[in-house]
Amino acid sequence: MNRSAFPPLNLRWLMPLLLALPLLVQAADPLPSWNDGPSKKAIESFVSAVTSEGSKDFVQPAERIAVFDNDGTLWSEQPMYFQVLFAFAEVKRLAPQHPEWKEQQPFKAVLEGDQKTLAASGMDGIIKIVGATHTGLSNEAFIDNAEAWLAKAVHPKSQKPFTEMVYQPMLELLAYLRANGFKTYIVSGGDVTFMRAFAEEVYGIPPEQVIGTTFVTQFQNQDGKLSILRTPKLAHNDDGPGKPESIDSIIGRRPIFAFGNSDGDLQMLQWTAAGSGKRFTGLVHHTDAKREWAYDRESKVGKLDKALDQAKAEGWTVVDMAAEWRQVFPFATATSGQ
Amino acid sequence: MNRSAFPPLNLRWLMPLLLALPLLVQAADPLPSWNDGPSKKAIESFVSAVTSEGSKDFVQPAERIAVFDNDGTLWSEQPMYFQVLFAFAEVKRLAPQHPEWKEQQPFKAVLEGDQKTLAASGMDGIIKIVGATHTGLSNEAFIDNAEAWLAKAVHPKSQKPFTEMVYQPMLELLAYLRANGFKTYIVSGGDVTFMRAFAEEVYGIPPEQVIGTTFVTQFQNQDGKLSILRTPKLAHNDDGPGKPESIDSIIGRRPIFAFGNSDGDLQMLQWTAAGSGKRFTGLVHHTDAKREWAYDRESKVGKLDKALDQAKAEGWTVVDMAAEWRQVFPFATATSGQ
Known part of the structure; x- marks a missing residue:
């Protein structure tokens, strides 16, 4: 661009827009697939408290670490992981x-x-x-x-690609948290490399924010051709107590926000809840046999028993999928509830 | 603030400043402790190539991963780590x-x-x-x-705190890379938790970008009191081939920029260099017995032998500390060279 040809600008017209911006942002619901219920209210109230400067619960952006289980929390896990x-x-x-x-x-x-x-x-x-x-x-x-x-590949029940079996409300939640300065992580029992194959495109979560189960690897140099070989030896089982262990080892900060859906997430939720200052701990409760699946204490996959008891005892957020999610999958058209 | 009291603004005066900004940024030398030598030139030329939109070597910000060894690369390692x-x-x-x-x-x-x-x-x-x-x-x-x-604690030779035994030119390099959209990581044989005790304050590198040697940990829940216990079992030795292994496991992307100083960094440099597209691989060569230390092939700590040979054979950047660093430590007043 020829700078001398730049027309003289009067930017005064920008001011009304700038002043109106916070109102516009406030007006658009960042969580449209969540019905107005206790979970949505708890999420919004938490985010507001930790991001409002001057709030007694304010948390610096660098410390706004949010961790999510994957199977059953961000995408389905039935009939099998x-x-x-x-x-x-x-x-x-x-x-x-x-x-x-x-x-x-x-x-x-x-x-x-x-x-x-x-x-x-x-x-x-x-x-x-x-x-x-x-x-x-x-x-x-x-x-x-x-x-x-x-x-x-397609899912045996829905006949949709697996990357569409993700929960629309959780996609909105991830984006809402990021828009509020949170760093969103996956912390899952799934293989870390498997999850990286889709996490960035599907969830907007980059590879370095995906934590999972790992095998011992070996750097190989065969006549200058380099590779990382996956050996059969398990390095870290990122389930149950393995979740706070990997969070501490890899992130090195305690999350202030954690979401899971099964007993495999219990220790991650405990670790998050026990930090000082305001914390959010949530569970997706699969209560929707019609649009997704209904299962908890007796399920072979994604068993939710002890974590449900502790959530109830301590007032953690438990999302009643059938009642609180207006839409489950991005492709679904059926709606529910209020 | 009462918005109706907001004075009408004419922002036209901002334009000349905005237009001049790139020139101002260009004018300030971001690497003032580097003498004008081959290493500074190689760094600046690389950064310019990968960050200039439209350049054939342009790299998206998300892929601008820079990894640094710590001991002997960001701070001293003599007489002992x-x-x-x-x-x-x-x-x-x-x-x-x-x-x-x-x-x-x-x-x-x-x-x-x-x-x-x-x-x-x-x-x-x-x-x-x-x-x-x-x-x-x-x-x-x-x-x-x-x-x-x-x-x-103070260093036995300088009597300065160890956190001041860091290299001023490397602090500038870290800041320069971050200002150009790079994500800077430490990848070191040091204990990851030990490094996190100072990395953020001293290097501006947050805990989640510090990778190092780890012990197996155990999540403990003693009557609701939670902790992460460090067991004596080594989980990962982050040296030599362990460096590309941890980079792949934790970052999940291949770096485009890597800096080390010893044979323990060789595989990290090889792995970085072998990626597609433009890459930067550098070694700090300790040639300055007067201001720091002079050692390489025969040193017990920080031995630099095979990596020096490969650097010379492949044209990697080798920083001649005595000639190329105007200042070594933040506290030093002695200057060198050109």
Whole structure:
């Protein structure tokens, strides 16, 4: 641009706009998929308290750390953790290179769709399947595999891509917190690299703010060709007590805001709640069999029992999905409640 | 404020200032402690290339990850890593609670100032001393201990606090990179919690951007009193190949800028250099016996041998401290060179 050609400006017209800005921002509801209920009120009241300068509860932006579980908190986890469904799909994709799987459990059960044998193989079976599909390759290759699956796979019930099985109210909550100076993190039992394959695009959460379960990796230098090999040895199981441990190790600050949905999140919520100053601790309670799923104390996936008791005893926020979420998924058209 | 009392403003006077801003910024040298030499030129040329929109080497701000070793790169590491000096001081402080140390090596040697026996105990001895002083307590208690030592201890040669034994040119480099949209990380063999005790105040690097060696921790809940216990089991040794491994695990992006000073940084530099697009890889070469220390291939602490060979072979930036740094420490008045 030729600066001498810059027209003389009178910026006085800007002032009314600038003065009106706070009113405009206030007018737009940042959480339109949340019905006016106790959870929405608790969230807004907390954010207002910690972000209003001069408030006794004011928290500096650098300390506004918000942590979210992923499975069942940001996206669905039924009928099974989506990462496990990815592992099953990988067994099928890789089967031609592993003829022995035809006769070897639990791989045989996956290939034959034998749910009963698979269920009977339990957590040991899952660990074998995850090990065979998630390790023994480079991190770059693994993320490629995860992205390829996410791009084409669909959920068995909704027939939608898994990246659309995310909760619209939680997407709004993440954006609302970020707009208020919070740094949003995922802290999940899921594999950290698997989650990084979609977290930035889907949740707006960059890779360095994704914390999860990790395998021991090995830096490889083969004649100058470098890679990070994923070994089968578990480095950190980011579930239950593993969550405050990884938060302390990786973030090095105690969150002031935490959201989960199951007993695997209990210690993260306890750790957050026990910090000094005002804190927010929330649970998504899956009460909506019609639009999503209804489960809690007896569920095999996402069991919510002890954490629900503590939430009730201590007055943590428990989101009644059926009553409090106007919309569940971005694609849903059904609405609920008030 | 009563808005109706707001005086009518004419903001036209702002325009000349806004137009002049880029020139003002350009005029101030962001790296005044760097002499005009090949390293300063290489840094400025790299930053300009990756931050100029429209440049073929342009890198989005989110991908501008810069990683720095700490010992010997951001602060001194002679006559011994400062964290080891902290461990020695902790042995002396804790000795009254450990009468057995009077007869038990390597503790006896520390208490008696017996350098010869201490040196003979080698890395095994150091590990015992670090274990006894760095583990078996909560992370909160440990960071308190580190802060207390940093607040009063002085360096044996300079008699200055250790937090002043930082390199003024590197402080300027960190600030320069951040002003250009980079996210600056420490990736060091030092204990991550020890470094967090000073990294934010001294380097402007927040806890969540400090990566280091970690011990396995255990979340403890004793009748509702929560803590993170540091166990003696090493979780991750963040040295050599451990550096690209932790970068990949914790940041989840490949850095475009890396600075180290020893063979322990070689794999981090290789990993950075091997990414696609323009990269910067630098080494601090300790060539200044007068103002700091001069050491490289034969040094017991901060040995620089293989990394120096590769830097020379591949044209990485090697900072000749004596020639290229106008000032070494913030407190120094002596100047050098051109």
